[in-house]
Amino acid sequence: MKKNKFIVKSNRLLAKYTYEMELKGDISSIKRPGQFIHIELDGFFLRRPISICDWTASSLTIVYKAVGRGTEYMAGLAEGAELEALVGLGNGFDTQKSGEKPLLIGGGAGIPPLYALTRKLLENGKKVTVVLGFNSADEAFYISKFTTLGANVIITTADGSLGVRGLVTDAMDGLDYSYTYACGPEPMLKAVYDKALTDGQYSFEERMGCGIGVCMGCVYRSKTGYKRICKDGPVLEKEEILWQT
Amino acid sequence: MADLSVNLSGLHISNPIIPASGTFGFGHEFAGFYDINILGSFSFKGTTREPRFGNPAPRIAEASAGMLNAIGLQNPGIDRVISEELPRLRQVFSKPVIANISGFSLEEYAYCCERIDKEEQVGIIEVNISCPNVRDGGMSFGTTPESAAAVTRAVKAVTTKPVYMKLSPNVTDIAEIAAACEEAGADGISLINTLTGMRIDLKSRKPVLSNITGGLSGPAVFPIALRMVWEVYEAVSIPIIGMGGVSTADDVIEMMLAGAAAVGVGAANIRDPFASKKIIESLPDSMERLGISRLADIIGGAH
Ligand SMILES: Cc1cc2nc3c(=O)[nH]c(=O)nc-3n(C[C@H](O)[C@H](O)[C@H](O)COP(=O)(O)OP(=O)(O)OC[C@H]3O[C@@H](n4cnc5c(N)ncnc54)[C@H](O)[C@@H]3O)c2cc1C
Numbered sequence: 001m002k003k004n005k006f007i008v009k010s011n012r013l014l015a016k017y018t019y020e021m022e023l024k025g026d027i028s029s030i031k032r033p034g035q036f037i038h039i040e041l042d043g044f045f046l047r048r049p050i051s052i053c054d055w056t057a058s059s060l061t062i063v064y065k066a067v068g069r070g071t072e073y074m075a076g077l078a079e080g081a082e083l084e085a086l087v088g089l090g091n092g093f094d095t096q097k098s099g100e101k102p103l104l105i106g107g108g109a110g111i112p113p114l115y116a117l118t119r120k121l122l123e124n125g126k127k128v129t130v131v132l133g134f135n136s137a138d139e140a141f142y143i144s145k146f147t148t149l150g151a152n153v154i155i156t157t158a159d160g161s162l163g164v165r166g167l168v169t170d171a172m173d174g175l176d177y178s179y180t181y182a183c184g185p186e187p188m189l190k191a192v193y194d195k196a197l198t199d200g201q202y203s204f205e206e207r208m209g210c211g212i213g214v215c216m217g218c219v220y221r222s223k224t225g226y227k228r229i230c231k232d233g234p235v236l237e238k239e240e241i242l243w244q245t
Numbered sequence: 246m247a248d249l250s251v252n253l254s255g256l257h258i259s260n261p262i263i264p265a266s267g268t269f270g271f272g273h274e275f276a277g278f279y280d281i282n283i284l285g286s287f288s289f290k291g292t293t294r295e296p297r298f299g300n301p302a303p304r305i306a307e308a309s310a311g312m313l314n315a316i317g318l319q320n321p322g323i324d325r326v327i328s329e330e331l332p333r334l335r336q337v338f339s340k341p342v343i344a345n346i347s348g349f350s351l352e353e354y355a356y357c358c359e360r361i362d363k364e365e366q367v368g369i370i371e372v373n374i375s376c377p378n379v380r381d382g383g384m385s386f387g388t389t390p391e392s393a394a395a396v397t398r399a400v401k402a403v404t405t406k407p408v409y410m411k412l413s414p415n416v417t418d419i420a421e422i423a424a425a426c427e428e429a430g431a432d433g434i435s436l437i438n439t440l441t442g443m444r445i446d447l448k449s450r451k452p453v454l455s456n457i458t459g460g461l462s463g464p465a466v467f468p469i470a471l472r473m474v475w476e477v478y479e480a481v482s483i484p485i486i487g488m489g490g491v492s493t494a495d496d497v498i499e500m501m502l503a504g505a506a507a508v509g510v511g512a513a514n515i516r517d518p519f520a521s522k523k524i525i526e527s528l529p530d531s532m533e534r535l536g537i538s539r540l541a542d543i544i545g546g547a548h
């Protein structure tokens with residue numbers, strides 16, 4: 001993990017409430033898909049955690065939903081703006097466990113980290129199926145990008161305006177898969193966990209202070225003891241998960 | 246050459262900056278960012294007799310110019326602090342550390358302080374009395390002069406190192422409590438801990454923190470902390486570690502003018518892991534600009 005200055009290379013609306021931002025800077029501390037960055041914003045005391053969607057040798061991309069004051073402020077940043085961020089935080093997904101036919105399931109703002117994960121798994125020669133869940137067609141993003149990578153992509157929308165009507169779990173029946181990776185809101189993670197037939201890794205969110213494992217602000221009680229979502233997570237193994245509600 | 250050194254009850258530290266308890270872990274976590282030997286010292290996470298998991302999440306909320314936390318004193322317990330954290334710290338920090346101790350009964354305070362007093366890495370014992378007294382109705386030990394003095398006496402009876410009592414600001418008259426601690430034998434006073442506050446999520450219409458309330462800290466509390474350090478300085482003659490909202494070198498100087506002999510930096514480390522380093526590095530410039538050659542000379546200078 002490192003703290004670096006980044007320059008906004010682009011920041012554009014992708015879908016309803018959803019933006020894609022490319023940040024140029026030192027990305028050398030990124031090790032795995034599923035890690036996140038923690039972005040300092042002028043006028044906000046706490047940094048915002050956002051998953052790394054993908055990265056190149058000198059830049060990284062994030063995709064974020066404007067849901068509150070901080071993310072709305074981010075949406076207003078113009079090209080050339082400077083940001084400081086801690087980079088390469090968290091454990092990320094372990095691609096070694098995927099088996100030959102991994103299934104990746106993402107809901108809404110949980111989809112971005114699955115993009116680099118899909119890319120890595122395809123590079124490793126795996127046959128990747130991705131289920132992307134949205135509320136409705138106007139909130140959908142990145143579908144063609146996942147398809148272009150070479151994944152088998154299944155879309156679900158809650159209102160039926162695109163793809164399968166219903167939740168991501170409604171698209172899981174009949175799929176043949178070796179391992180499950182999931183990221184999305186906690187009710188979605190729980191539904192996937194209950195339905196999945198394989199081992200898997202699930203990426204969690206928690207409100208954070210430091211983002212580097214010192215303040216104990218983001219702690220999750222797992223079956224194997226407490227986990228700091230910012231440091232020991234955000235990705236947890238299926239067998240570690242203890243549903244709190 | 247600007248002289249940044251200060252003296253806390255015989256412990257000479259190279260500069261007054263002390264990352265505050267709960268915001269600096271057990272130190273080694275920050276060693277990946279910078280050489281933490283540049284610090285005057287730091288206060289490690291509040292430690293109790295048993296390991297504690299703390300409160301359910303969410304434990305953190307944002308505020309204008311600050312943050313609320315309701316960690317609930319999560320810590321590995323005194324045994325593991327001594328057997329694991331201190332040896333790990335020794336690898337990256339060669340100076341005396343400040344041991345922050347919490348408890349829920351007089352016996353627990355005494356037990357933990359007696360244990361930590363034997364550790365040669367420990368320079369000062371900082372006793373957090375913001376915790377509820379479970380034997381006596383759950384009121385915080387820090388809310389009456391009598392209970393604050395009782396903790397002080399219990400700890401002083403079993404220790405040899407300087408004992409600093411860390412006071413809660415959630416009281417009517419903090420100076421009265423500081424004076425009671427001094428009379429009971431305290432070697433110094435640390436203040437302030439966090440101020441009780443809360444936030445409500447507008448969408449769910451429920452408190453953000455699962456604990457409902459949490460402790461506010463960060464720049465928002467600086468003027469309150471400064472006022473309390475001022476009042477305590479008027480009431481006692483033992484050294485004060487002043488903290489609350491400090492985020493710049495100028496804040497450090499202001500805190501010292503109010504009466505602090507050393508200055509804690511808390512939430513600023515959470516916003517920016519380099520905050521304490523940046524403050525130390527900019528202190529000489531601030532001193533020069535303000536015509537200060539020896540920082541120790543300005544302690545209480547505004548009185
Ligand atoms: C590891 C991780 C990865 C994430 N990745 C993405 C992503 O790729 N794309 C995306 O759109 N969102 C992502 N989020 C959620 C994102 O962090 C929140 O939407 C964002 O912090 C909201 O900030 P705000 O100021 O707009 O909202 P406000 O509600 O005004 O924020 C107030 C405070 O609460 C915190 N907060 C609010 N919602 C969340 C949340 N869901 N999780 C954690 N903290 C929250 C904020 O950080 C801030 O400190 C991720 C969260 C985590 C923990």
Ligand SMILES: Cc1cc2nc3c(=O)[nH]c(=O)nc-3n(C[C@H](O)[C@H](O)[C@H](O)COP(=O)(O)O)c2cc1C
Binds near residue numbers: 265266
């Ligand atoms: C996340 C967090 C955890 C804390 N934990 C402790 C603790 O364990 N013991 C303690 O005495 N104070 C604790 N504090 C209080 C700080 O040490 C400090 O007194 C207070 O935050 C005021 O300083 P600041 O405004 O610079 O943060 C904690 C503060 C924060 C923000």
Ligand code: FES
Binds near residue numbers: 207213215219
């Ligand atoms: S946010 Fe501080 S430990 Fe995770």
